[in-house]
Amino acid sequence: MKRVLEGSHSVAEAVRLARADVIAAYPITPQTHIVERLSDFCADGSLKARYLRVESEHSAMAALIGASSAGVRTFTATSSQGLALMHELLHWASGARLPIVLAEVNRALAPGWNIWTDQTDSLAQRDTGWIQLYCETGQEVLDTTLQAFRLAEQVSLPVMVVLDAFYLSHTYEPVDVPGQEEADRFLPAFRPRFMLNTEKPCAFNQMAPPDVYMEMRRSIQDGMKVALGGFAEMEEEFRRIFGRSYGAVEAISCEDAEIILVTSGTITSTCRQLLKELRSRGEKAGILKIKLFRPFPAESIRGYLKNVRKAAVIDRNFSFGSGGIFAGEVKAALCDLPERPEVFSFIAGLGGRDVTISDLESIYMQTKSQDVPPQESIWAGLRPLPVYAPDLKE
Amino acid sequence: MPLEVHDRDYMFAGHVGCPGCGAAIAMRFVLKALGEKTVMVIPACCWSIIAGAYPQSALKIPVLHTAFETGGAVASGVRAALDIKGDTETTVVTWAGDGGTFDIGFQALSGAVERNEDFIYVCYDNEAYMNTGIQRSSSTPYGAWTTTTPGRDWKKMRKKNIVEALVAHRIPYAATASIAFPEDLFRKVEKAKAIKGSRFIHIFASCPTGWRIPSEISVKIARMAVQTNIFPLYEVEDGVRYTINFSPKGYLVKEYFRLQGRFKHLTEKDLDQIQSMVEEDWKLLLHKAGGS
CATH class of the missing domain: 3.40.50.920 (Rossmann fold)
Incomplete structure (x- = not known):
């Protein structure tokens, strides 16, 4: 159904369609409309998720690391200073191979204080092991957010969906919002390969000495290589259901x-x-x-x-x-x-x-x-x- | 008096803690009380090492090792995930040292308990950054030598009162406990397990390596900390109802200090001053507990 949506609300609609289980977020301009809309969805029951109103972006990512390790679908959104504060845990999320999805609204880093768009915040996270997808339109924002969950879960790596502050996050455009049934067809329920489980106790993220650390890092790169081909396959499936695709490059x-x-x-x-x-x-x-x-x-x-x-x-x-x-x-x-x-x-x-x-x-x-x-x-x-x-x- | 506790262990015999490690003793007792339906979150601390390197683990329960300052937040996320899956049986526990609790992890802990997240946070307190080689924390007591408070620069500030900071959040349950009082510790963990919401247990866990004491007096020194009122055993329900669990026997703090290399530089005058600080703290606690 075509609706006139703000870019931020396109993100929120996609997260609702993805049936995210746990959301943790800390407000920062210009990300706020995403998390406010998700709060509405949780409050009115249209999204059955636990929403953690944490005390910082660092704790938002930490909480999702916990939730994702316990085997559920997770989402957060942030910008600029917030993303920079998360930096340590961005490495942690990819190192732990957690398919967390993050909407990042590009905003300039201070000083001086500047809330407007600038890509240096997300690009400074280049080497954290996150898949990064940059969007151009409201439709692309919605589609990419939905796609992000599928790609993340396929390769066990976190995905950052990146959109420009205001030019995209606060701009209203006509957007085709998929129905829940087609969204479910594209994105089935999350089936984690490993998770915290008292029936099968394991230690996660424990000490990794020099004899194993390199191989663990290499496995992240292997996942990235799969993601490159996986992106095209995922988009093909998306196009088959929704009739749209974007390409890694256009x-x-x-x-x-x-x-x-x-x-x-x-x-x-x-x-x-x-x-x-x-x-x-x-x-x-x-x-x-x-x-x-x-x-x-x-x-x-x-x-x-x-x-x-x-x-x-x-x-x-x-x-x-x-x-x-x-x-x-x-x-x-x-x-x-x-x-x-x-x-x-x-x-x-x-x-x-x-x-x-x-x-x-x-x-x-x-x-x-x-x-x-x-x-x-x-x-x-x-x-x-x-x-x-x-x-x-x- | 024999300890009336079951003989099931959720810790393997092998671990890589130092001889006499109070934190290892604390873990063994706490897991006995919690049982197998427990998921443990361990931010960076001695236990990040004690639990063993990949692919082995000293614990028989699922463990999520996490970044230093994230104990409160990661546990919140684990709890949220279990809740959404309908698992109300499993207890989520954060197991952190004093650095991860008093200092770098304090923000995330405060945030989590303000939201009254349904988990138990255990701080095993060895009174300094022991894992990195005995550096001062805000839990290090007045008078102590550490590698960052050497020589005449021994620590001149009081130990942060972490329990009172948690009590100020009006959480359902906060308690102190000691490895030298296993029955009291066991009872408190079982009590905490039965309560919903944020629960905090502060365990005094001696560190022979960092305190410069022989490993065989690890438990004795922990007992003396309670007997001297340096580390009183008490619990606080809903941030208001105080119960003191151990009545002092009148030991002087200098008897406790004399046994530890970390305090050997202190003069009689310093020890007298510390004695009066301890008495002042004890009176304050008695006052809160409705005593004289």
């Missing part, structure tokens, strides 16, 4: 493209608009949207980019001392190709700054006009920062 007008804009999240939607204009002017432009960030779909990215002249990666994030994070990953994926495109790295829209069609057009034109990209990322639309401390001035 290539738009890439067949004959000479310059491809590489995007993620809601910037992709603005790029789609620009693409229409560029194509109508005869520009051979394309878009490669990256949805799956971990495991990184390097092979399909190579497939789409190997024959183009230039790629411009647009990052709403930054790794200090290095560059745009998606750009770094894309460059690494391409480096073994005998012939590869020139990769331009652009930083845009940090801390929620609007990235308009004209900003993106400027990025495209800069890419087109230069033969070789500069070594460092290009910060799009950078302005001089006013200095308000008089005694610091000469």
